[in-house]
Amino acid sequence: MPLKGKVGESIPRVDAMDKVLGKALFAADFRMEGLFHMKVLRSDRPHARIRKINTERAARMEGVVRIFTYKDIPGKNLIGIINKDQTVLAEERVRFVGDAVALVVAHSEREAERALGKIQVEYEDLHPIFDPEKSLDSTTLIHEKGNLLYQRDIVRGDVEKGFSDADLSIETIYSTSMLEHTYLEPDAGVAWIDEKGRITVYASTQNPHYDHREIVTSLGIDPSKVRVIQATTGGGFGSKLDITVQCFLALAVYYLRRPIRLVYTREEAYLATAKRHPLIMKYKTGVRQDGKIVAMYVDILGDTGAYGSYGIAVAGRAAVHATGPYHVPHVKVRARMAYTNRPFCGAMRGFGVPQVAFAHESQMDLVAEELGMDPFDIRLLNAFEPGSETATGQILKDSVGIKDCLQRVQEHSKKIKEEKASPGRLSGRGIAAMWYGIGNTGMKNPASARAELNHQGMFALFTGAAEIGQGSDTVLCQIAASEMGIGVEDIRLIRGDTAITPDAGATSASRQTYISGNAVRKAAARLRVMVLENASEFLHVPVKELSIEDALIKSIRDGKTLTTLEEVAARCKHEGKKLIGEGFFDPPTSTLNPETGQGIPYATYAFACHMVDVRVDPTTGEVDVLRVVAAHDVGKAINPTNVVGQIASGVAMGIGQALMEEFAPGQTGSMREYMIPTVKDVPVIIPIIVESPEHTGPFGAKGVGEPALIPTAPAIINAMNRALGVKIVNLPAKLERVMKMVLKGSGAVG
Amino acid sequence: MKNIKISFVINGKKEEREIPPNISLLKLLRDHLGLTGTKNGCEAGECGACTVLLDGRPVYACLVLAPKVDGKEIITIEGIGEEGKLHAVQKAFLAHGAVQCGFCTPGMILAAKALLDERPNPSRKEIEDAISGNLCRCTGYLQIVKAIEASGKGGKGEV
Numbered sequence: 003m004p005l006k007g008k009v010g011e012s013i014p015r016v017d018a019m020d021k022v023l024g025k026a027l028f029a030a031d032f033r034m035e036g037l038f039h040m041k042v043l044r045s046d047r048p049h050a051r052i053r054k055i056n057t058e059r060a061a062r063m064e065g066v067v068r069i070f071t072y073k074d075i076p077g078k079n080l081i082g083i084i085n086k087d088q089t090v091l092a093e094e095r096v097r098f099v100g101d102a103v104a105l106v107v108a109h110s111e112r113e114a115e116r117a118l119g120k121i122q123v124e125y126e127d128l129h130p131i132f133d134p135e136k137s138l139d140s141t142t143l144i145h146e147k148g149n150l151l152y153q154r155d156i157v158r159g160d161v162e163k164g165f166s167d168a169d170l171s172i173e174t175i176y177s178t179s180m181l182e183h184t185y186l187e188p189d190a191g192v193a194w195i196d197e198k199g200r201i202t203v204y205a206s207t208q209n210p211h212y213d214h215r216e217i218v219t220s221l222g223i224d225p226s227k228v229r230v231i232q233a234t235t236g237g238g239f240g241s242k243l244d245i246t247v248q249c250f251l252a253l254a255v256y257y258l259r260r261p262i263r264l265v266y267t268r269e270e271a272y273l274a275t276a277k278r279h280p281l282i283m284k285y286k287t288g289v290r291q292d293g294k295i296v297a298m299y300v301d302i303l304g305d306t307g308a309y310g311s312y313g314i315a316v317a318g319r320a321a322v323h324a325t326g327p328y329h330v331p332h333v334k335v336r337a338r339m340a341y342t343n344r345p346f347c348g349a350m351r352g353f354g355v356p357q358v359a360f361a362h363e364s365q366m367d368l369v370a371e372e373l374g375m376d377p378f379d380i381r382l383l384n385a386f387e388p389g390s391e392t393a394t395g396q397i398l399k400d401s402v403g404i405k406d407c408l409q410r411v412q413e414h415s416k417k418i419k420e421e422k423a424s425p426g427r428l429s430g431r432g433i434a435a436m437w438y439g440i441g442n443t444g445m446k447n448p449a450s451a452r453a454e455l456n457h458q459g460m461f462a463l464f465t466g467a468a469e470i471g472q473g474s475d476t477v478l479c480q481i482a483a484s485e486m487g488i489g490v491e492d493i494r495l496i497r498g499d500t501a502i503t504p505d506a507g508a509t510s511a512s513r514q515t516y517i518s519g520n521a522v523r524k525a526a527a528r529l530r531v532m533v534l535e536n537a538s539e540f541l542h543v544p545v546k547e548l549s550i551e552d553a554l555i556k557s558i559r560d561g562k563t564l565t566t567l568e569e570v571a572a573r574c575k576h577e578g579k580k581l582i583g584e585g586f587f588d589p590p591t592s593t594l595n596p597e598t599g600q601g602i603p604y605a606t607y608a609f610a611c612h613m614v615d616v617r618v619d620p621t622t623g624e625v626d627v628l629r630v631v632a633a634h635d636v637g638k639a640i641n642p643t644n645v646v647g648q649i650a651s652g653v654a655m656g657i658g659q660a661l662m663e664e665f666a667p668g669q670t671g672s673m674r675e676y677m678i679p680t681v682k683d684v685p686v687i688i689p690i691i692v693e694s695p696e697h698t699g700p701f702g703a704k705g706v707g708e709p710a711l712i713p714t715a716p717a718i719i720n721a722m723n724r725a726l727g728v729k730i731v732n733l734p735a736k737l738e739r740v741m742k743m744v745l746k747g748s749g750a751v752g
Numbered sequence: 753m754k755n756i757k758i759s760f761v762i763n764g765k766k767e768e769r770e771i772p773p774n775i776s777l778l779k780l781l782r783d784h785l786g787l788t789g790t791k792n793g794c795e796a797g798e799c800g801a802c803t804v805l806l807d808g809r810p811v812y813a814c815l816v817l818a819p820k821v822d823g824k825e826i827i828t829i830e831g832i833g834e835e836g837k838l839h840a841v842q843k844a845f846l847a848h849g850a851v852q853c854g855f856c857t858p859g860m861i862l863a864a865k866a867l868l869d870e871r872p873n874p875s876r877k878e879i880e881d882a883i884s885g886n887l888c889r890c891t892g893y894l895q896i897v898k899a900i901e902a903s904g905k906g907g908k909g910e911v
Contacts, residue, residue: 014846021854022842022861024789024829031788186793186801186855186889236791236855237889268794471853471890643849643895650892651852673798673887681880681893 005489005552007480009701012643013490015476017234017469029190029206029233030265037192038067040254040264041114043104043121044274045096048132048343049144050125052094055104060120065113069121070105070253077222081245083212083508087145088309088346090220090249096125097144097308098343099668100273107254107262134282134305134340144308144341151306152314154321156335156599158393164297164332168288171297172368176285176361178733179664180305181278183350184678187236188271193251194261200229200501201255207232208242208468209508214500216245217252228252232498238470239655240349241276243510244311269672276348277665279304279316279339281357287365288332293373293380298393300324302337302358304347311348313339318443318594320354322603325393326362327404327437328384333393335599344667349510351652352708355438356659356715360733363434363716367723377433377720378412381611386437395600401704403635403694404609408435410633410690411611421615421628423725428618432720435611436712439604440705441513441589448588449514450504451521453482453529457575459568461486462494463525466506467518469497472707473644474514478522480640481700485526487550488567504584512608512705515640519700520587529583536579537570590698606696608704609635612653612713616721623741627657627683627718633690634709638702642691648710649689654679656714664734758822762787763831771818778802778813780821781828789829789858793887800886803859804828810866812885829858832865841865844899852890860886864900873904 007013020026057069072079072091079093080086092103104121108114129142137149165171191205201221207213210230218225235242247264254262266274281304288297302320306313321337337354370380385404391397411433421429441447452464463482469475475497479490496503506518530550537555538545547558554563555570574581589605613631618624630653639645655678662677670676695702719730728743759768762785771780778795781787781804793801795814802813805827833839841864844850851857860883867874867882874882879900888896 012849015849015851017854018846018851019835021851021857022829022838022845023834024787024858026854028788028791028855030792031782033786033788184889186799186853186887187791188793235853237853239889268796268798471855473852647849647852647891647895650894651890652892654892655889672796673794674796678887678889679892680884680887681897682884684893687892687894 005492007483007490009480009484009640012641013476015473016479016490016495017475026234028187028236029192029204032192032204034192034194034261036260038107038109038258038260038262039111039114040250040262041106041111041118042102042250043106043118045092045101045103046099047096047125047127048099048130049128050096051128052092052096053124053126056122057104060106060117063113063117063120065109066117067107067109068258074257075220075253077220079220081216081220081249082310083243084312084314085310098345100345101308105250105254107258130343132342132344134303134342137340137342144343149341151310151339151341152317153336153338154318154599155597156321156333156393158395159332161297161299161332161334165288168296169291170372171286171288172365172372173286174365174368174731176283176364176731178281178357178360180280180347181350181659181663182272182665182670182676183239183241184673184676185237185239185241188266188268189242189246189275190265191247191251192261192263193255195255195259196229200227201252202229202231203248203251204231204233205248206235206242207248208238208470208510210468210498210500211466211505212508213245213248217249220249221252221256229501232468235468235470239351240510242470243349243508244276246275272671276311277307277345278350279306279313279347279354281320281354283358283361285361285365287369289369289373293375293383295328295330295384297332298325298330300335304339305342305344306339307342307344307346309346311346312353313347315349315443316354320358321599322394322439322443323355323437324358324362326359326366327386327435327609329386329390330393335393351655351711353511355436356712359434359436359712360716360719364719367720378408381435382408394594394603396602401606401637401694401696402609403692404435404437406692406694407609407611407633407635410692411613411631414631414688415613418629421617426619426621428620428725429616430721430725431613431615432717432724433611433613434713434716434720436709438512438608438709438712440516440606440608441511441604444591444594444601444603446588447507447513447517448586449506449518449521451506451518451525451585452504453525453583455529455533455567455571455581457571459566459571460494461488461492462496463522464496464503465518465522466498466503467514468509470509472509472648473641474509474518476644477515477640478518481519481522482526484701485523486530488553492553512707512709515703515705516606516699517587517589519703521585523700524585524587525583527583528585529581532581532583533567533570536574537565540573541565605698606704608706608709610709610713612717614717614721616718616725618722618725618740620744623737623744625661625722625740627685629686630714631688631690633692634706635692635694636706637696637699637704638693639691640701640703645691645706646689648706650687652710653687653714654684655711657683657718659733660715660718661734662736664736756819758819760821760823761825763827773819775818776814777816777818777821780818781813787828787830791855791858793855800863801856801859803862803886805862805866808866808869810863829861839865840903841868841900844903848895848899848902850891850895850899856886856888860888860896868904876901
């Protein structure tokens with residue numbers, strides 16, 4: 003019987019059994035004898051100097067074991083994935099409401115909580131800045147280096163000339179809101195000293211190997227003394243890329259040598275963790291009468307809040323993707339990120355691309371309307387194709403499936419009748435397209451993996467790639483199984499443990515299928531060759547006449563089984579040989595020129611198009627999303643059911659982004675004030691998988707996690723603009739805003 | 753506060769416990785009984801991750817005071833199936849890709865079970881009503897709804 007789990011099969015997820023049984027061990031589920039509990043004291047000031055921290059009274063409280071402040075940090079008190087500007091525990095300054103100031107460890111959570119209130123912090127308030135534009139003009143510096151975190155410019159062609167050649171140019175300013183990821187599992191971790199004396203942190207995270215580095219630096223100890231294990235992680239969407247509980251727990255265990263637990267409440271997860279960057283985007287698009295875009299000018303200003311986190315990556319990615327998936331000969335883009343005293347913003351599904359897609363897709367519709375063109379036609383006319391040159395001067399080679407996506411959705415648009423407006427019900431249809439570079443922008447971002455056949459003939463796959471619900475465990479097993487000629491059920495997966503797994507980089511940027519997938523494939527291929535070479539020796543059959551199929555070693559000539567993996571493993575054991583295959587992959591990219599942004603930011607891109615039908619009740623402002631047709635070029639669907647799961651996931655989040663989600667610091671304290679879509683908000687979803695193979699991808703695969711989200715909100719807004727005859731320029735288009743639009747009639751509204 | 757004694761049936765087993773009177777059912781399950789399959793997502797009745805069955809009805813365990821379960825029957829995710837003997841909804845969740853991060857999964861499965869116990873062949877609207885109090889951020893609900901539909905129709909949850 004053929005074994006299950008080959009690439010292209012929709013097998014059940016390898017991690018799902020434990021999850022349906024309630025056995026999967028999330029960090030908060032971890033129990034240990036003699037656990038201490040931790041709570042974090044956080045700043046209630048947006049910007050202040052710390053004069054004094056008095057912990058004496060708190061330390062005397064019942065049940066308190068110890069209180070930690072910055073003075074206890076033995077190593078460097080400075081963290082950050084891209085630029086290091088964030089303290090583990092505040093020293094002389096706090097920069098937002100939520101900055102960590104002190105840690106209490108006690109025998110119970112309640113005792114720790116009570117002691118928090120007894121810590122006295124003497125602050126001297128400083129001028130707070132809540133607006134990125136004001137921040138850039140302010141003499142108050144939030145960080146010593148200045149309030150501008152980063153600027154990315156992209157210059158291609160001659161934008162002035164481009165506009166002078168244009169028959170029409172359209173200028174609009176768009177803005178988006180701060181968003182909260184609202185993963186279902188609040189951040190959590192448990193730490194202890196393991197049997198080898200290592201400080202071991204079991205935490206909810208998207209990047210265990212990065213966590214390891216930050217802990218090592220903050221404690222100033224040898225890397226071998228620290229171990230991070232990725233707990234079952236209840237969603238991340240980018241937020242769990244930053245350090246949350248890890249350094250706090252490691253610090254306390256460093257001193258106390260006892261197991262300690264820290265679980266954020268939902269309120270703390272809202273207060274203290276990263277948000278999505280709100281962006282202000284000035285767009286000017288120049289087109290010829292025939293619909294060809296000739297010039298684009300884009301100026302983006304983002305608010306990164308108190309710390310850099312992924313702000314540089316968001317600015318860079320927003321700039322690179324600013325044109326949308328269209329060929330534009332003359333481009334000038336400037337993207338800046340400014341510090342403010344608002345919550346820090348980091349990575350969130352799409353790194354700035356969901357924001358710019360709202361802008362470039364709104365512009366496309368405005369242009370189409372002005373020229374009297376069909377929204378599909380104008381996009382098809384300008385869309386990338388193999389050989390197109392992007393704004394960074396990259397020539398796209400293969401796997402450019404944007405036209406396929408547009409055409410597949412267009413076919414559906416012809417088949418599905420548009421909703422007719424009826425009295426009291428307005429309706430509209432909108433489309434939006436996107437492109438998304440897989441992996442980090444113009445920098446090295448490799449992954450490693452290891453495949454082993456142990457002496458019993460059992461196959462083990464080692465990867466540092468964090469499974470956060472997106473499905474990498476399953477996809478990587480399927481890739482290994484296909485390459486190795488075995489079934490997924492034959493694979494023992496060892497994932498996310500810095501003591502034993504190779505670094506796979508972050509689970510971010512939709513990169514694990516493509517990058518770790520390649521590393522896994524290479525590791526499995528090397529192991530396969532090794533196994534066959536060993537088999538060849540004792541079978542006296544040339545390697546090229548052997549294959550592994552259904553976990554058996556067979557003759558290519560007649561398909562006969564010649565030996566087993568167990569037999570090869572046993573013989574290798576006898577000869578003292580190890581069967582280990584290692585794989586490494588770093589996508590071929592180049593650094594972008596600092597002035598012009600020219601270069602190769604990504605090795606490959608995913609493409610997509612969504613079509614949305616909406617119905618709007620003009621008396622209440624209620625928007626009903628009726629239907630979403632979502633076509634995605636994923637290169638190759640390793641597991642089609644997983645791909646559909648990602649598409650539906652993105653659509654739901656896109657509905658939230660378009661219509662309901664907005665994080666207002668100081669007001670949004672819990673889920674009560676932050677609506678995310680329920681099952682009632684999600685419409686009929688028609689997923690379309692387009693497979694335009696990427697030759698550098700594993701079995702042709704790219705990625706889909708973030709692309710799934712990106713076109714939904716812009717398509718909804720385009721549909722609403724049609725239904726209401728307005729031009730929505732701010733997200734989200736909440737009920738009350740829609741009502742205002744209806745009352746005001748047309749015009750730019752927000 | 754003095755502890756009080758309560759007795760209840762948990763996953764088919766009779767239990768007696770002395771507990772502080774002010775704790776929630778969620779705390780009783782997770783911290784006193786070690787049943788950590790029931791998740792704590794907000795502790796405020798917003799997310800539904802702590803959904804369990806109390807005398808067959810779905811409740812948010814975070815909003816139920818533990819003393820209220822005295823003399824009642826509670827079913828949690830640990831009590832509806834095991835490997836090799838999965839409940840139809842669990843099987844369907846596996847087969848239809850309804851599980852992603854898994855944090856909402858136990859609550860979602862119990863909300864679905866409560867519905868199917870009452871209405872073996874629910875309509876899509878009934879399914880949506882039944883899980884409208886359970887948030888999921890990963891799946892977009894599409895495959896969850898499909899899985900529940902399949903467990904209703906086929907009775908076995910298989911594709």
